[in-house]
Amino acid sequence: MPIVYSFANGDALSSGLNEFVEKVSRDAIADHGHLSIAISGGSLPKILSKELAHNKNVEFSKWHIFWADERCVSHTNxxxxxxxxxxxxxxxxPQIPQENIYAINEKFASEKDAERAAVDYEEQLKKFFKNQLPSFDLLLLGMGPDGHCCSLFPGHPLLEEKKRLVAPIFDSPKPPPERITLTYPVVNNSKLVVFVTAGDGKKDMVQQIIEQPEMDLPCQRVKPTNGQVYWFIDHAAAAKLRKESCSEYKL
Ligand SMILES: O=C(O)[C@H](O)[C@@H](O)[C@H](O)[C@H](O)COP(=O)(O)O
Incomplete structure (x- = not known):
């Protein structure tokens, strides 16, 4: 069962997330010397970085940063x-070493060659995870208004992808159409998955995902084999949830 934390507003959400990420980072570094993290696009980076970008207690030099999904555009687009x-x-x-930042291959991305970009990104994952199935310490995901996460959209054949670690998508309903995305085998091998979403526009979908598990939406397929799913949301996004669906925030 996902653990849902609802915060009074955007600032409180950023602050809770900052504390949580600091703790996950400390624990991962104490356990195996680094933090492997993958991050989605959308509104997440801003919510995440508001406090984290100035957090002096995090050993960022030990971070390895990946993307949960990426659009096939140049790095300056x-x-x-x-x-x-x-x-x-x-x-x-600046403490994060450049070689610990695993961006999409810019040449393939600029050429909108999602196939080669996906193969290349899969190689980057295999190298880092020493040919084992990747197991991110922390996967931070947004939630789309249709219940998608990463670039895994409702009803799309990619939901069934079992072999590839990173898949290309050429027909994303959310523009731009060409993208690459982590697949479920990787998503569900993560140690921790945290969904982050905010705002009134998300309240219906949050309610469906948390309280109507039979809907089989992409976010609901996120069930890590050996990991926990958290939702960090604001009161506006939680407005339609029953009180019992939310937990009291604690580190
Ligand atoms: O690159 C992307 O488009 C995404 O990674 C996507 O999965 C995003 O996280 C959600 O669509 C939520 O986006 P918002 O938070 O902006 O609604």
């Missing part, structure tokens, strides 16, 4: 998830 994380987070944290 406004649609780039890499650019968004760079601007909001990485540019403020």
């Amino acid at each position: 406004a649609d780039s998830n890499y650019l968004e994380v760079k601007k909001s987070l990485l540019d403020h944290i």
Whole structure:
């Protein structure tokens, strides 16, 4: 069962998330010397970085940063998830070694060659995870208004992908159409998955995902084999949830 934390507003949400990520980072570094983290696009990078970008208690030099999904555009294009994380987070944290930042191959992305970009990104994962099925310490995901996460959209054949670690998508209903995405075998091998979403526009979908598990929406397929799912949301996004669906926030 996912654990849902609802915060009074956007600032409180960023603050709770910052504390949580600091703890996950400390625990992972104490356990195996680094934190492997994958981050989605959308509104997440801004919510995440608001406090985290200035957090002096995090050993960022031990971070390895990946993307949960990425759009096939150049690194300087406004649609780039890499650019968004760079601007909001990485540019403020010089301690993260450049070689620990695993962006999509810019050549393939600029050429909109999602197939080669996906193969290349899968190679990056295999290298880092020493040919084992990747198991991120922390996967941070947004939730789309249709219940998608990463670039895994309702009814799309990619929901059934079992072999590839990273898959191309050419017909994303959310623009731009060409993207790459982690697949469920990787998503569900993560140690922790945290969904982050905010705002009134998300309240119906949050309610369906948390309280109507039979709907089989992409976010509901996120069930890590050996990991926990958390939802960090604001009161506006939680407005239609029953009180019992939310837990009291504690570290
Ligand atoms: O690159 C992307 O488009 C995504 O990674 C996508 O999965 C996003 O996280 C959700 O669509 C939520 O986006 P919002 O938080 O902006 O609604």
